[in-house]
Amino acid sequence: MLKPLQQRAWVRPVCAGVLALLILSVIFIATGITPFGQRNLLISDMGGQYLSFFTAYRHAILEHNFQLYSFSQSLGGSAVPTIAYYLMSPFNLLILLFPAANLPTGLSLIIMVKIAAIAVTTTLFLQTHYRTPRWATVLFGVAFSLSGFVALNYFTIMWLDALIWLPLVIMGLEHLITTGRPAMFFWWLWVSIVTNYYLGYMTCLFVICYFVYLLFEMKAPGSSIWQAVKMQARLIGKVCLTALLSGLSTLFLLIPTALGMLKTAKSAVKTTSYLPVPQFGFSALSQLGLGANNYATRLEHTPTIFSTTLVVLLVMVFFVHPNVRRAHKWHVFGLLLTLFLSMEIRTLDTAWHMFQRPAGFPYREAFFFSFVLVMVAFEAWQANAKAIANKWQWLLPSGLALALIVGWQRQRHAAAPLASHILLLSLAFVVITALILFATRKFLRAGLLTGVVAAELVSNGVLTMQKSPFGNQTAFNKAYQTEYRQMQAVNDPDGQLYRVENQNTLINKAYNYDSKYRNYNDPMLFNFHDITYYSSTFDNQTRLMLKSLGLFSKNARRVSSEGLNPVSAMLLGVKYSVNLNATGRATTTALASHAGMGFAVPDAVTRVALRPNSAIVNQERILQSLRPRKTPYFAAATVLKHQVKRDPAAKQYRYRHTLRLRVNHTGDLYYDDTAATSKYTTMRVNGRLLATKFNPNGGIVLRDLGHFKKGTVVTLTVTTTRAQFDGHMHIASLDQAAFQNVYHVLQRSAFVPEYHASGFRTVVSGNVDNVNDRHWLYVAIPADSGWHVSVNGRPVTSKTVVGGMQALPIQAGRNTVKLVYHVPGGTSGLLVSIISLLGFTALAWYGRRRR
Missing domain, CATH: 2.60.40 (Immunoglobulin-like)
Known part of the structure; x- marks a missing residue:
């Protein structure tokens, strides 16, 4: 016969998911967000990056044209870092249910499903960890799913997966400790890393902190932690080995991603990021209540640890509860203090963020603190909060109210005009929650607290969305379909390779002006090849080269086509320019400077060195190397x-x-x-x-x-x-005439290739007639170790020229050129992953035999 906990164990998690969906639906209805209104979430990076990446991802799957090298990422680059960071979540497959024009609605629904999933897994963890079938697990699971971190960062859609898997990873760790079976821990940790390696890395750090906490919990009374380590040496070894093998088995993805990320500007670490200085003060106390952040403060704020007033009060109850062991209180306090200091001290906070200072959205590890708060709060709930002394039933709510007042007085951000109203609302929830928690009977208490918690989560969600410049879904749907049809003239997903300068801004009408959409990722949104790009995975060598040719790069993550001229257009293989005319219709113009994706060049081109940020100087040097003359161009x-x-x-x-x-x-x-x-x-x-x-x-x-x-x-x-x-x-x-002379000479040896995806390879091939008997073929594709090049069937070694492009050795007459892209590190990463999986299989088999 099944134990009570095992009977319909899925019911409470499912109810938690449904309740989270209902609360989020109320928030979306109140703010008019699709599918409940005409507003959509085309704000911040959701509008500037994620929507475009998801649209390209959807197109690649539906058209069976999935490539690991993308020519829609500026001049081209490995797509693996972008895929690994943004697109590995299994929930993303839901976008296939929506037309591209309705994808913002699809993204809203994915967010809703992910938040519901957080509630499901947290509830499942609580009832498993505490071995209880109590319905209260639902309330605390929902509290974590809509905590402050989620409320502020919900539109950073790929981060939500880490919160879904976190309870399952900890469940797996505890399952390994209690049963000796490592499979659950291995696979959930694997999923956490693969679906988002960035927050997966943070999860690994939290697992270390949590496992140390468990070691303190397992040690015998009166013994030292070192004695406990000796006693648990076999267990520690098994946990470490399982975690190591799980991490190594993800290297099929992480090695190519790491090699790609090393090419970005993120690889340059500032030593000032490591200084052990405090990062925030008493203003962080405002985060204990609702509404402490909104869209305007998303880039700079104190840690988002809000988890409802009920959770905070119960955590306070935990530390004064007479029925909780003193040693247990100290262990929990140590875990919370460790997590708090890791946010407060810059050195430790930087370590959480892969030793990089985040460019906005700070304290991305704050949800671990909220997770522990929810755990501790539920334990206090089980112990019966009313069992604490009467004085504490007054002092604890008073202390929380005082902390909120101090925090809001110290708060200095864009929400200041609303601070008094939000503070009063937070204080009201403190009073109401405390009265219900300490002054009502058991059966009435649970129902009332459910209503109060739901109301608080709705209020916090609506307040956090304040000042968000939402887009218009009706306008997006219409503009997307129109512009997609307009761009089909230059939409070339698999065929002749060329680039486009896109000045079509019709889609901008769907965005709120404050969101300042700049069309950086239109190539992914409409499936064509441009120069513009905006991503944290941008190859910095390509960006700096474009900047040195005169194109505008606002920061290390983006580049635009502004600054393009006939010389740089010729060097970059730009064939068409698309513009909106006075009537709002798109016109496509073929550029007179197009000479294919490359051309035969003399030896002098391979010796040109670009001066940083000096476009006219650099273009003069390049033109002189192509055709020297005494008079400057x-x-x-x-x-x-x-x-x-x-x-x-x-x-x-x-x-x-x-x-x-x-x-x-x-x-x-x-x-x-x-x-x-x-x-x-x-x-x-x-x-x-x-x-x-x-x-x-x-x-x-x-x-x-x-x-x-x-x-x-x-x-x-x-x-x-x-x-x-x-x-x-x-x-x-x-000199227009002089430049045309250069162009006409180069056009005779134009390299006009085609490209296509072949499995996980990208192949670029074509012929070039070397009529002037020059030694090199300049190719307007960024130099990358992943390219394997052959000329006339023989492998050749390319040379990096003009600050980042390729030059291939060619012979006189006709040359057949083929470039095949293999993702750097892909084979070695896959090999290590396979070996690690085999190693884990052997470990699990050995463990079963011992048992």
Whole structure:
């Protein structure tokens, strides 16, 4: 006969999931979020990154065109880091149920399902850990599923998986300790790492902390921890070996991901990140109540540890409860203190974040603290909170209220005008919760607390969503379908390889202005190849090369096509330009500078070194290496007159420069501020304001001032941070006729390849006629160790040129070129994973034999 705990053990977790869904539905209804309203979650990185990645992921699966190298990631790069970080969750498969135009609704539903799953697994853990069939597990499971971390970061959709798997990982660890069977711990830890390696890494750190806590719990009274370690040496070895094999078995994904991430700017660690200084003060106490954060404070805030007033009060009850062992209290206090200090001390906090200071969304490990709070609170609930002394029943709520008042007084963020109202609401929940907890009977207490907790979670969810610039789903649906049809003219998922400069911004109408959508990931959203890209996995060598050619890069995670000109377009293989005309229709124009994805070049090109952030200098060097001539391709404009006016009221750009310039070549005139001192949104040419797409103020970008004939006098005005126009300012015009001569020569040996996915390989192949008997083929594909190149059937070694592109040795006449991409580290990672899985199988088999 089944024990009571085993009878219908799934009922309470399922009820927890349903209750979490209901609460989240009320929050979404109150805020008008799809599928309950016309607002969608195209905010922050959800709108700028995740939606595009999920759309590309959906397309790849449905079109059977899944590739591990993507030409939609700027110039191209390994897709494995992006897949590993954003797309490995099994819940993501739900997007296949939605058309691309309705994907924001699909993402909202995935968020709802994931939050419900957190409630399910937490409830399952609580009833297993405490061996109880009590219905109260539902309430505490829901409290964790909608805790402060979730309420603030729900739209960072890939992080939610870590909270789903965490209770199951700890269940597996405890199962291993009690039964000696490692399979549950091995596989749930494996799932946690594979679905999101970043928070999976944090889960591994928490497992270490929790296992040390369990060792203290297991030691005999009066014995030292070292004696307990000696007593449990076999168990410690088994836990460590299981965890190690689980981690090693994920290397099929982690090694390629690590090799890709080492190419990003994240590999440069600042030593100041390790200083052991405190990171927050008493303002963190505001996080004990609801509404301490909202969208406006998402990038900077104290740890989001809110887990409902009930949980906080019960944790306080735990430490004064007469029926809880003193040693147990100290062990729990040690675990909570360890987690708290790991957030408070910068050195430890940086270790949680893979030794990188997070660029916004700090304290991403805060949910572990909330998880322990929920555990401890439920234990206090089981022990009967009313068993504490009467004085504590008054002092504990009073202490919590005082802490909230102090915390809100110290709080200094964008929600300050609402602070008094939120504080009063938090204090009201303290009073109501304490009265129900300490002054009502058992049967009435559970029902009332369920209602209060649900109301508090709804209130916190709605308050946290304040100031969120939600998108419009109706507008998105219409704009997406229209723009997708417009982009089909250049949509080439598998065929001739070329790039597009996309200026089509129709989809922007679906976004709230405050979200500032900049079309960085439109190539993934609409399935074409552009230069723009925005991701934490961006190859930094590619980004720096593009920046040195004049393209605008706001920071280490993104690059735009602003700053593209005929020279860089030719070097990057840009074939088409797509623009919106005055009637709102997209027009596609073939660029005259297109010479395929490469061309035969002389030896001099392989010796060109780019100067950082100096577009005109670099393009001049490249053109001279392609076809040397005594007269520069870029002729500096002659400054006829220069006036400077200082604006004392301006905070940064105080100097307004007015220059009269004489153009010395017929062609486009360019402005290149290599010191990033200019405010481009103030730039006027002959009184006409120049439009910018990305507003690159204080950045480095090659600005086209317009097409002028030789001898034309131009008036330029711009504000800068400096009073002088010194050597960092380059204003020059490109000799249009001379450039066309270079282009026509290169076009005769144009490399126009096709590409396709073959299994997990990407193959680029084509022919090139080396009519000028040059030694190298320049290929506009970033240099990467994953490319295996053959020319005329023979393997060759490529050379990195022009700051990051490839040059292949070729012969006279026709050459057949083939580039095959194998993910670096893929084979070795797979081999280690297989060996680790075999090792774990042997360990499990040996354990069964011993038992």
